[in-house]
Amino acid sequence: MWSYVKSHVVGEFLACFVVGLLCLNVVESRDFNCREEQIQYSAINCRKHTALLTDFGGKGDGKTLNTAAFKAAIANLSKVASDGGAQLVVPPGRWLTGSFDLTSHFTLYIHKDAVLLGSQAESDYPLIDPLPSYGRGRDAPGKRFASLIFGTNLTDVVITGGNGTIDGQGAIWWKKFKEHKLKNTRPYLIELLFSNQVQISYLTLTNSPSWHVHPTYCSDVIIENLTILAPIDVPNTDGINPDSCSNTRIRDSYVVSGDDCIAVKSGWDQYGIKFGMPTQHLSIKRFTCISPDSAVIALGSEMSGGIQDVRAEEIYAINSQSGVRIKTAQGRGAYVKDIFVRNMYMNTMKYVFWMTGAYGSHPDPGYDPKALPEITNINYRDMVGKNVTIVGDLSGIQGDPFTGICISNVTVELASKQPSVFLSEKKKKLPWNCTDIAGVSSRVTPTPCDLLPEKQVDCAFPADVLPIDLVQLKTCSVGVGI
Ligand SMILES: *[C@@H]1O[C@H](CO)[C@@H](O)[C@H](O)[C@H]1NC(C)=O
Ligand SMILES: *[C@@H]1O[C@H](CO)[C@@H](O)[C@H](O)[C@H]1NC(C)=O
Ligand SMILES: *[C@@H]1O[C@H](CO)[C@@H](O)[C@H](O)[C@H]1NC(C)=O
Ligand SMILES: *[C@@H]1O[C@H](CO)[C@@H](O)[C@H](O)[C@H]1NC(C)=O
Ligand SMILES: *[C@@H]1O[C@H](CO)[C@@H](O)[C@H](O)[C@H]1NC(C)=O
Ligand SMILES: *[C@@H]1O[C@H](CO)[C@@H](O)[C@H](O)[C@H]1NC(C)=O
Ligand SMILES: *[C@@H]1O[C@H](CO)[C@@H](O)[C@H](O)[C@H]1NC(C)=O
Numbered sequence: 231m232w233s234y235v236k237s238h239v240v241g242e243f244l245a246c247f248v249v250g251l252l253c254l255n256v257v258e259s260r261d262f263n264c265r266e267e268q269i270q271y272s273a274i275n276c277r278k279h280t281a282l283l284t285d286f287g288g289k290g291d292g293k294t295l296n297t298a299a300f301k302a303a304i305a306n307l308s309k310v311a312s313d314g315g316a317q318l319v320v321p322p323g324r325w326l327t328g329s330f331d332l333t334s335h336f337t338l339y340i341h342k343d344a345v346l347l348g349s350q351a352e353s354d355y356p357l358i359d360p361l362p363s364y365g366r367g368r369d370a371p372g373k374r375f376a377s378l379i380f381g382t383n384l385t386d387v388v389i390t391g392g393n394g395t396i397d398g399q400g401a402i403w404w405k406k407f408k409e410h411k412l413k414n415t416r417p418y419l420i421e422l423l424f425s426n427q428v429q430i431s432y433l434t435l436t437n438s439p440s441w442h443v444h445p446t447y448c449s450d451v452i453i454e455n456l457t458i459l460a461p462i463d464v465p466n467t468d469g470i471n472p473d474s475c476s477n478t479r480i481r482d483s484y485v486v487s488g489d490d491c492i493a494v495k496s497g498w499d500q501y502g503i504k505f506g507m508p509t510q511h512l513s514i515k516r517f518t519c520i521s522p523d524s525a526v527i528a529l530g531s532e533m534s535g536g537i538q539d540v541r542a543e544e545i546y547a548i549n550s551q552s553g554v555r556i557k558t559a560q561g562r563g564a565y566v567k568d569i570f571v572r573n574m575y576m577n578t579m580k581y582v583f584w585m586t587g588a589y590g591s592h593p594d595p596g597y598d599p600k601a602l603p604e605i606t607n608i609n610y611r612d613m614v615g616k617n618v619t620i621v622g623d624l625s626g627i628q629g630d631p632f633t634g635i636c637i638s639n640v641t642v643e644l645a646s647k648q649p650s651v652f653l654s655e656k657k658k659k660l661p662w663n664c665t666d667i668a669g670v671s672s673r674v675t676p677t678p679c680d681l682l683p684e685k686q687v688d689c690a691f692p693a694d695v696l697p698i699d700l701v702q703l704k705t706c707s708v709g710v711g712i
Contacts, residue, residue, distance in 0.1 A: 265711065265712065266709055266710070266711055267709070267710055267711075267712055268707065268708075268709050269319070269339070269341075269392065269707070269708050269709070269710060270705060270706065270707045271339065271390055271391075271392070271432065271705075271706050272390075272431070272432075272703035272704065272705060272706070273337060273388045273390060273429060273431075273703055273704060273706050274386065274388060274427055274429050274452065274701065274703060274704070275315065275335070275337075275386055275388070275427075275704065276704055276705075276706035276707075277314060277315040277316050277317040277335070277336075277337050277706070277708075278310070278313065278314025278315060278316070279307065279310045279313070279314060279315065279316035279317070280316065280317050280319065280708050280710065281303060281306070281307060281316065281317075281318055281319070282318075282319050282320075282321055282710060282712070283296065283299055283300065283303055283318060283319070283320050283321065283325065284321060285303070286299040286300075286302040286303040286306070287299045287302065288300070288303075288320075288325060289323075289325075290321065290322065290323015290324055290325045290344070291323070291324065292323075292324035292325075292326060292347065293326060294326060295326055295327065295328065295349065295354070296325050296326060296327040297327050297328040297329070297330055297349070297354060299327075300318075300327055300330040301330050301331075303318050304318065304330065304331065304332065304333050304336070305333075307333065307336060308333035308334070308336070311333060311334050311335040311336065312335070314335075315334075315335030315336060315337070315386070316335070316336055316337070317336070317337035317338075317339050317388075317706075317708065318336070318337070318338055318339065319339045319341060319708070319710050319712075320338070320339065320340045320341055320344045320346065320391075320394065321341050321344060321710070321712040322341050322342075322343035322344055322712060323343075323344055323345075324344075324345045324347055325344065325345065325346050325347065326347045326349060327346060327347070327348070327349060327354075327378070328348075328349040328351070328353075328354025328355060328378075329354060329355045329356060329375070329376040329377060329378055329379075329380055329417065330378075330379065330380070331376075331380050331381055331382075332379065332380070332381035332384060332387050332389070332422075333381075333384065333387075334384045334385045334386055334387060335385065335386045335387075336384075336386075336387055336388070337387075337388040337389075337390065337706075338379070338388070338389045338390070339390055339391055339708075340389075340390070340391030340392075340394030340395070340396065340433060341391060341392055341394050341712070342391065342392030342393055342394055343394070344391070344394045344395070345394070345395040345396075345397055346378075346394075346395070346396045346397065347397050347399055348378045348396075348397065348398040348399045348400070348417075348419070348437075348438075348439070349399075350399055350402045350403075352375065355375035355376050355377075355378075355417045356375070356376045357372075357373040357374065357375060357376070357414055358373060358374050358375075358376045359373060359374070360373065360374060360415070361374075361423075361446060361473075361497075362501065362505050363446075363447075363473075363474055363496070363497030363498065363501055363502045363505035363507065363532075363534070363535060364497060364498045364501055364502070364532065364593065365498060365499075365500070365501030365593045365594070366501075366593050366594065367414060367415025368415055368440075368466075369407060369412055369414070369415040369416055369440075370412055370413055370414055370415055371594075372413055372414045372415075373414045373415070374414060374415040374417070375414055375415065375416060375417040375439075376417060376421075377417045377418040377419060377420060377421035377444065378396070378398060378417055378418075378419050378420070378438075379396070379419065379420045379421075380420075380421055380422070381421075381422045381423070381425055382422070382423040382424055382425065383423070383424045383425065384422065384424075384425040384426075384428075385425065385426055385427055386426075386427040387422065387425060387427070387428055387429070388428075388429040388430075388431075389420060389429070389430045389431075389433070390429065390430070390431045390432050390433065391432055391433050392432065393432055393433065393434055393455075393457070394433060394434070395433070395434045395435075395436065396419060396420070396433060396434070396435050396436070397436050397437050398417075398419045398435075398436065398437045398438040398439050398442075399437055400416075400437040400438050400439040400440075400460070400464070400467065401437070401464075403416045403417075403439030403440070404439070404464045404465055407465055407466075408465065415440075416439040416440040416466070417439050417440065418438060418439070418440050418441045418442070418443075418444045419435055419438035419439075419441070419442045419443065420435070420442065420443050420444065421444040421445075421446065422444075422445050422446070422448055423446050423447055423448070424446075424447045424448070425445070425447075425448045426448060426449045426450050427450045428445055428448050428450065428451045428452065429451075429452045429453075429703075430443055430445075430451075430452075430453050430456065431452065431453065431454045431455050431456065432454075432455045432456075433455075433456055433457075434456075434457040434458075434459065435456060435457070435458045435459075436458070436459045436460065437459075437460060437461075437467075438460065438467055440465075440466045440467065440468075441466065441467070441468040441469075441471050441489075441493075442458050442460070442467065442468065442469055442470065442487075443456070443458070443469065443470045443471065444471045444473060445471075445472055445473065445475050445478065446473040446474055446475065447473075447474050447475070447507060448472075448475045448476075448478075449475060449476040449477050450476075450477050450478075450698060450701075451472065451475055451477065451478040451479070451698075452478075452479055452698070452701065452703075453470055453478070453479065453480045453481070453483065454479070454480070454481040454482050454483060455481075455482045455483065456469075456470070456483040456484070456485075457483070457484050458470070458483070458484070458485040458486070458487065458491075459485075459486050460486065460487045460488055461488060462486065462487070462488050462520070462521070462522050462523065463488055463523075464488040465488060465489070466488075466489050467487050467488045467489050468487060468489045468490045468491075468492075468493045468524075469483075469485035469487050469490070469491040469492055469493075469519075470483070470485070470491070470492045470493075471490075471492070471493045471494070471495055472492075472494055472495070472509050472512055473494075473495040473496060473497075473509065473532075474495070474496045474497060474505070474507035474508065474509055474535050475509050475512070476508075476509070476510050476511055477511045477696065477697065477698040478509075478511070478512045478513070478698065479512075479513045479514075479515070479696070479698045479699055479701075480492065480512070480513070480514045480515070480517060481514075481515045481516055481517070482515075482516045482517075483516075483517055483518075484517075484518045484519075485517075485518070485519050485520070485521070486519075486520040486521070487519075487520075487521050487524070488521075488523060488524070489521070489523070489524045490521060490524045490525045490526075490527070490528040490555075491517070491519035491520075491521050491524075491525070491526050491527070491550075492514065492517070492519075492526070492527045492528070493525070493527075493528040493530075494509050494512060494527070494528065494529050494530075494533075494537055494540060495509065495530065495532045495533065495537075496508050496509045496532065496533050496534060496535030496536055496537055496564070497532055497533075497534045497535040498532040498534055498562075498592075498593050499534055499561045499562060499563075499592055499593050499596075499597040499598075499601070500534075500561075500593075500596055500597050500598060500601070501534070501593060502532060502533070502534025502535045502562075502563075502564070503534045503535075503562075503563040503564060503598075503601060505534075505535055506535055506536075507535045508535045508536035508537060508538055508564070509535070509536075509537050509538075509540075510536075510537070510538045510539050511539050511696050511698065512539070512540045512541070513541050513542075513696050513698060513699050514527065514540070514541070514542040514543070514545070515542075515543055515544055515699075516544045517542070517544070517545050517546070518545075518546040518547075518548075519545070519546070519547050519548070519550055520547075520548050520549050520550060521547075521549075521550045521551060522549050522550060522551060523551050524550070524551050524552070525550070525551065525552045525553070525554065525555035525584070526545060526547045526550050526552070526553050526554065526574075526576075527542055527545070527553070527554045527555070527571075528554075528555045528556075528557060529554070529555070529556045529557070529566050529569065530556060530557035530558050530562070530566065530589065531557035531558060531559065531562070531589040531591055532562075533557075533558055533562055533564055533565075533566055533603065534562050534563050534564050534601075535564060536564040536565045536566075536567075537564075537565070537566045537567075537569075538565065538566075538567050538568050539568045539692075540568070540569045540570065541570045541571075541691070541692060541696070542554070542570070542571045542572075542574070543571070543572050543573045543574075543691075544573050544574075545571070545573070545574040545575070546574075546575050546576075547574070547575070547576040547577070547579065548576075548577050548578060549577070549578045549579075550576070550578075550579055550580075551579070551580045551581065552579065552580060552581040552582070552583075552584040553571075553574060553576055553579060553581065553582045553583060553584075553613075553615070554569075554571055554574075554583065554584075554610065555581070555584040555585070555586075556569075556584075556585040556586070556605060556608070556632070557585075557586055557589040558586070558587055558589055558603040558605065558627075559587065559588060559589045559590055559591065559592070559603075560587070560588075560599045560600075560601070560602060560627060560630075561592055561597035561598060561599050561601050562601065562603045563598070563601035563602065563603060564603055564604070565603060565604040565605070565606070566603065566604075566605045566606075566608070567604065567605070567606045567607050567608075567634075568607050569607070569608045569609065570609045570689075570690060570691045570692060571609065571610050571611070571613075572610075572611045572612045572613075572691050573612050573613070574610075574612075574613040574614075575613070575614050575615075576613070576614070576615040576616070576618070577615075577616045577617055578616070578617045578618075579615055579617070579618045579619070580618075580619045580620060581618075581619070581620045581621075581622070581623055582613070582615045582618055582620075582621050582622065582640075582642055583610065583621065583622040583623070583624060583637070584620075584622075584623050584624070585605070585608075585623070585624045585625065585626070585632060585667070586623075586625055587603070587605070587625060587626045587627035587630070587632065587666065588625065588627070602627060602629075602630040603627075603630070604630075605626065605632035605633070606632070606633045606634040607633075607634040607690075608632070608634060608635045608636070608669075609636045609689040609690045609691065610636070610637045610638075610640065610689060611636075611637070611638045611639050611640070611688060611689040611691065612638075612639050612640075613639070613640040613641075613642075614640075614641050614642075615640070615641070615642040615643065616642075616643045617643065617645045618642050618643065618644055618645060619644070619645055619659065620659055620660075620661060620662075620663075621642045621644075621661045621662055621676060621678075622637075622661075622662045622663070622664065622678065622679065622682075623662075623663050624662075624663070624664045624665070624667045624679075624681075625663070625664070625665045625666060625667070626665065626666030626667045627666055628666055629666075630666070631666045631667055631668055632666065632667045632668070633667070633668045633669065634668070634669060635667055635668065635669030635670075635682065636669055636670055636671070636687065636689035636690065637669070637670075637671045637672075637674050637678065637682060637689065638671065638672040638673060638674065638687055638688050638689040639672070639673045639674075639688070640673075640674045640675070641674075641675050642661075642675060642676065644661060644676070661676050662676070662677075662678050662679040662682075663679065664678075664679035664680075664681040664682065665681075667681050667682075668681060669681070669682050670682060670683060670684075670685040670687055671683070671684055671685070672684060672685055672686055672687045672688070672689075
């Protein structure tokens with residue numbers, strides 16, 4: 231029994247005992263098939279205690295609902311939060327579950343051969359209040375279904391695995407949404423509110439009913455090595471949406487989506503303005519996106535708490551509607567400022583640069599049309615685009631121009647043949663169309679609009695490194711009998 235565990239984390243007595251027992255349980259039920267496996271993973275913190283979902287009655291047969299097992303396991307493991315914390319290992323199998331909540335000083339580890347399957351029954355997702363910064367749900371004015379994996383007011387929480395899978399089985403939700411049959415807002419796949427020291431990594435996330443990863447009102451968030459896959463023709467399946475979060479890094483991830491691959495947000499009109507919590511200090515590196523109908527990185531449209539200090543580099547886009555897109559509207563208030571993007575490579579794009587001040591989409595008629603957003607200090611440099619339809623469509627707001635736009639060292643090859651959808655429109659699309667903006671450009675091909683005159687400049691990119699980018703993950707090791 232003792233040989234099943236080789237945790238190098240100190241104080242492994244309980245972990246040994248628990249894992250040994252777990253293995254024994256599996257031995258009994260699986261005709262002595264139990265084998266020892268040494269798992270290694272990278273995390274902000276390793277844990278002293280370990281348990282398997284099977285010890286709490288979990289069944290990985292793809293049919294049994296495991297919500298109660300997850301809840302029992304996490305309730306049990308929350309008791310050791312202040313004694314070195316715990317990791318819950320989801321072993322190989324297909325684990326159907328409804329929504330459950332995480333706890334602090336806790337790791338949910340999804341084995342490489344494990345798939346979490348989101349229940350398709352509305353009753354498996356408790357109803358929760360709208361986000362205070364949104365005032366209402368995005369799909370419907372009422373409540374929201376809690377996300378499949380949910381957490382609020384947590385510290386030090388890790389969701390990781392050996393590239394195990396979380397499958398939201400969203401098809402039924404997409405259908406209900408399109409048919410206007412939902413009275414409440416769809417669940418997200420993973421949502422954490424008011425939490426700090428968050429890590430979501432080394433997983434495949436797929437088919438979320440709506441957004442996949444939604445850290446909201448969080449700080450010190452690490453999101454890396456995620457593969458996020460959704461059909462490209464389904465609604466609102468955004469990849470990663472940092473929302474009113476400070477100090478976030480997104481790295482080494484790949485998203486295919488029907489909506490934005492990354493959408494940076496901070497609340498909606500009067501509710502977001504009142505709540506007043508920005509997304510700031512966000513670093514995105516080595517990120518690949520396929521999003522034929524949306525943006526690689528969207529800023530907004532909900533930005534009413536402000537968006538400031540976003541740095542993105544080594545971004546690869548294939549067959550996407552737009553590169554970086556700023557979406558805002560009268561009534562949003564706040565700001566999008568100090569945005570820096572460099573080394574972005576794009577192939578087959580409708581737009582490289584897209585900004586709109588007329589996005590519309592208001593929560594209710596109570597918004598203040600005089601609440602004008604301030605869009606300023608937007609820097610794009612060192613980019614290559616191929617097979618592009620429109621280089622820049624930049625429209626600010628009349629009387630509230632978007633300023634300080636800088637674009638340097640950008641080479642775009644236009645698509646040789648304009649798709650018929652554009653030829654059939656009355657107006658021929660121009661490579662650049664700018665209104666109510668101000669800025670400069672340097673070494674940009676094709677030549678930008680007159681509102682971005684040539685100046686010999688290299689657009690800014692911060693020389694400092696954000697503290698979140700310096701956080702080193704620890705190597706955690708745990709032996710389990712599975
Ligand atoms: C839950 O935790 C307690 C220790 O607090 C332990 O004795 C018990 O065995 C655990 N339950 C299960 C089902 O593992
Ligand atoms: C979570 O934290 C927020 C902000 O501090 C607070 O308003 C809220 O009441 C807390 N919620 C819970 C469930 O503790
Ligand atoms: C993780 O799994 C996904 C889906 O099977 C796969 O596309 C991806 O390449 C895997 N990532 C790694 C790093 O193995
Ligand atoms: C995360 O992705 C990067 C880039 O692909 C890779 O070098 C690194 O090994 C990955 N980490 C893990 C733990 O798979
Ligand atoms: C160029 O883009 C169009 C869509 O705008 C696409 O149909 C075509 O395959 C792309 N060509 C290449 C060489 O990628
Ligand atoms: C211009 O951008 C390209 C593409 O990112 C890069 O390889 C090159 O080094 C840049 N040139 C300068 C002078 O910065
Ligand atoms: C340029 O953009 C403005 C503002 O969005 C729009 O009204 C106009 O039709 C556009 N012009 C062309 C030629 O696309």
